Structure formats: structure tokens, C-alpha cells
Amino acid sequence: MKRTICLLVGLWSLLCGLTFANQNTTMETKTLVAYFSATGTTRAVAQQIAELTHADVYEIAPAVPYTSADLNWRNEQSRSSVEMADPMSRPAMAQPSPDMSRYDTVYIGFPIWWDLPPRIIQTFVEHTALGGKTIIPFATSGSSTISNSVHFLIKTYPSLQIHEGRLLNHATPQTLRAWLNVAN
Secondary structure, three states, X not given: OHHHHHHHHHHHHHHHHHHHHHHHHHHOOEEEEEEOOOOOHXXXXXXXXXXXXXXXXXXXXXXXXXXXOOOXXXXXXXXXXXXXXXXXXXXXXXXXXXXXXXXXXXXXXXXOEOOEOOHHHHHHHHOOOOOOOEEEEEEEOOOOOOHHHHHHHHXXXXXXXXXXXXXXXXXXXXXXXXXXXXXX
């Protein structure tokens, strides 16, 4: 009888230990890839980053989607032109920010507009609990570099841990693996 009780107590302890280990695994900090993509280019890169880093994905979608006319940067009256001309513009997001408590690293992706992140990126940053997180910007662009966008984010949000970003035009899985420092 004592032997059976000892065996049951041992099994119970083992099961409790496994349950605790599983809880610790699910409580581990994770990575989030948050991105805004007006035409799908940045989305494709964000999905590759998420796959390679085993990250969760959050689309920074505007409450009112952009139309082709909204994105016409040659028209000073287009929505994107008006937003970028107004430093106080903060387009509303379609969904609330994600719960950031389980993330320690956040990749933030965006197309570069007028050599800056689109204003909806500021909406995201200002409505998301990013304090204490490692923030790594990435971008796509037809002609701009990412340096001014990263400098702008660092200057605008000095309390955040924003690292150097990377322009990822035509990113291949190999270049992404090298940048992310992940195994093949």
C-alpha cells in the first residue's frame, strides 16, 4: 500500500512538473511582426519575417482602407498626401492594438511615404504599449532609404528602444535569414 501511494505521489509530482514546464513554455516572450501595407508589398515581407522568426502577425490596417486615388502621391489633394503634409494626422486603425504583454521584440513594417513612415505607424506606436520592447523597423520603398524613417521614429519616440531598421525591397529568404540571423 505504501509503495502504491509513493508511486502515485511520484506520478502526481511528475505530472505537476510537466504541467508547470508547459505553462512556462507558453509564457515565454514572443516576437510580433506588425505591419502596414498599402499595396501588398510590405505584407509579403512581413509574412516572410513572421515565418522565419515564428512570430505572431498583426496588420496595422486603417479604419478606412486606402483606394488607388488615396495613394496617388502626385496629387497634393490625395488622402496620403494630405496626411503626410500634416504632422498631427493620425489615421484611425481598423482594430485595437494587440496585447503586448507577451512580446519582447516587435518588428514594425511599412512602405516609406515622403521619406517617412506613413502616419498610421505613428497611430500604432502611440496606441500600443511598446515600452521596454525591442523595436526593429523594416520598410519597402520605390526610391527612399530607410535611414530618415528610422531617425524620425527615434527622434519622435525617444523613450522607446528603436533599433536600426532595414530596407527590404526584393528581399529573398536568404537575405532575410542573414538579416534576422536565423538558421536555414
